[in-house]
């Protein structure tokens with residue numbers, strides 16, 4: 322058996338013993354964060370990408386700097402300020418991380434739980450370091466800081482595994498426009514499409530969501546940018562006066578006209594296609610550039 326960090330992370334992916342905690346915590350977070358603009362902001366919808374990766378830079382940067390400053394004399398005050406800023410910055414990082422985590426697959430949630438436990442442990446160690454320094458035990462405080470940074474580094478590795486290996490936070494539809502091929506492609510007959518009912522059509526090996534309103538046809542990638550859910554099985558809803566499709570898996574909502582994200586957890590626009598109807602009633606599509 323391999324004894325590498327990746328092998329450890331893979332074991333956590335399959336650690337079913339974590340599932341009761343995962344379920345309970347996930348249910349709690351989902352209840353605490355109903356769909357709406359606040360939850361969308363935590364996911365990063367207004368910014369077009371998850372907010373969590375940007376926010377974790379503050380605690381990790383501050384804590385790393387504090388531990389480095391501890392190597393030099395006369396830097397105690399600066400270290401304390403950096404530790405305190407890192408602890409304060411870990412709150413928004415945790416809030417955004419929890420929001421994203423609550424809408425992941427279970428194997429991703431197991432790794433996310435371990436990641437969160439490490440980061441919470443690191444914040445606790447840094448808080449302990451502040452307390453030790455305030456109590457005049459600077460050497461013990463430095464030891465706690467170094468331990469906190471080590472734990473945060475393990476947690477960061479697991480966060481990287483979650484994002485880069487398991488694809489949490491990345492768009493799962495980005496490749497679609499590259500796979501569609503250049504130019505216009507015949508998709509289907511206009512008369513074959515039901516009115517105001519989302520359906521799936523194949524363009525080669527690409528699955529497309531097709532939504533017809535009268536003679537207007539909108540086409541998006543059927544694979545949800547959040548985690549690849551089948552959008553054609555979703556609900557049509559009207560948001561901001563426009564028809565949108567809500568993903569059946571976690572409720573991400575996209576404008577059918579152009580794939581704009583209306584509600585998260587998805588933050589990446591759904592790839593959309595230009596459409597035209599030929600004189601003999603065939604629907605043709607072309608990937609938007």
Ligand code: FES
Nearest residue numbers: 545548550568571
């Ligand atoms: S797969 Fe999660 S919202 Fe679509």
